[in-house]
Structures are given as structure tokens and as C-alpha cells.
Amino acid sequence: MMTSGRLAVLSSGVAIGAIAAYALLIRVAIVRNHPEGYVIAAALGTALAALAVVRARVRRWPAWLALGLASLLLVGGAWFNFVLARIPDTPTTLRVGERPPDFTLPDAAGRPVSLAGYRGKKPVVLVFYRGYW
């Protein structure tokens, strides 16, 4: 049976650890593509802290502190992931089975690259990205 104090520490470890791990491992695809992981971990941390509060007998403040911290990370993390990081749905013109719009754009050396130029030659993987992380 874990004491309240230990639960409080464990709770904080889980919540802070999850967010730190996400930030440190963000270049790893499986971590970055599952941000709900840190939200779930923060929820777990909150549950552990709530248990710590329930079990607290003499010194209550560590449990309450842990609960405050975990709840804050849970709300903040969920807000970031489900609200701030969301991209609004915009209608894309892409359709499986159709050709996308043709284009000619300059490469890093200024040479023109034409999408239609690959037709009959090579398959193409087009990656649209922001240009910065």
C-alpha cells in the first residue's frame, strides 16, 4: 500500500516525465504522431494525485500540490493537443484516382522542377511541409 507522500511523488513523476519525454523524443515518429500519449499520462498522474489526496492523513499539502500540478499539466496538455495544435479542415483538391494540379517550382539551385515532367518516368512522393519545424 503506497503512502500518500509516495503517491504524490509518483504522480508528479508520471505527469512531468510524460511531457518531458514527449519534448525530448519529439523527433521519433512514433512519439510525435501520438501526442495523445502525454495527455493520457497526465490523466494517469492526476488520478494518482487524487488517490494521494484521499489517502493523506497528517501532511496534506504534498498531495494537494501534486494534484494541482498534474491537473494543470492535464488541462494544458489537452488544450494544446486538441485545440491549439488542430488544423481546421480545409477542402483539399486531392482525390485518389485523379491527377493533382500540375506545377513548376524552383529547386534550391533555382532550376525549375515540373511535376508533369515525371509522368511516364517515375512515381513521385510529394511532401508538403512548413519549411521549419
Add this chain to the structure above:
Amino acid sequence: MAELQGLGAQLSEAERAGVEIVAVSPDPNEHSQKLAEGLRLGYRFVADRDLAVTRRYGLVHAGGGPDGQDVPRPATVVLDRDGVVRWFSVSRNFQVRPDPDDVLRAVRAL
């Protein structure tokens, strides 16, 4: 960059030779191109500075940039040799990129 490296690293030499990876962004710098060449990844980085092409693809995230500017929605499209879309993935959360395994599977299924 990390996702592009992941994609390139998973394709075999033969697959990389048989597919052209074109990375489109509003501001690819020479640094990206040099990095890709140094890693022998075979990407073409092209600049869509005014987002005209990105807009034609319906892939602009209005006001999504850090200064409130329009930015592209992260997206990956696999075209076959006839230039026809066979698979694509558009991100709904800017933290998330298409799973490189999904892209790989789509390329191998061509």
C-alpha cells in the same frame, strides 16, 4: 526534416532510385538541400514562396503560422508513374505527420 529522413532511410537503394521525393514548402533553404545531398537521400526541395501551388492543392492552413501568416498543412501524396494520386494523407494536427510506414506501403503497392 526528421520525417523526410525517416522516409528516405526506410526505402531501399533500389526503391529510392525508382521514386522521386519532392518536398514543397514556402521557404526551403539551401541548407535543406545540402543536408539531403549529404545524406544521399535524393530529395528535390522546391520553393512555393507565395503558396500558390499549395493553395491550388487546397492545403493552406490560414493564419496557422507563428506570426499569423498562412502556412501549408503537412501532407504527403503518393503519385504513380502516370501522375495519378494513389494515396494521400493530410494532417489534422500539426504535431502529427503521416506514418512513414503508411507512406512506404503506398509506395510499395504501386
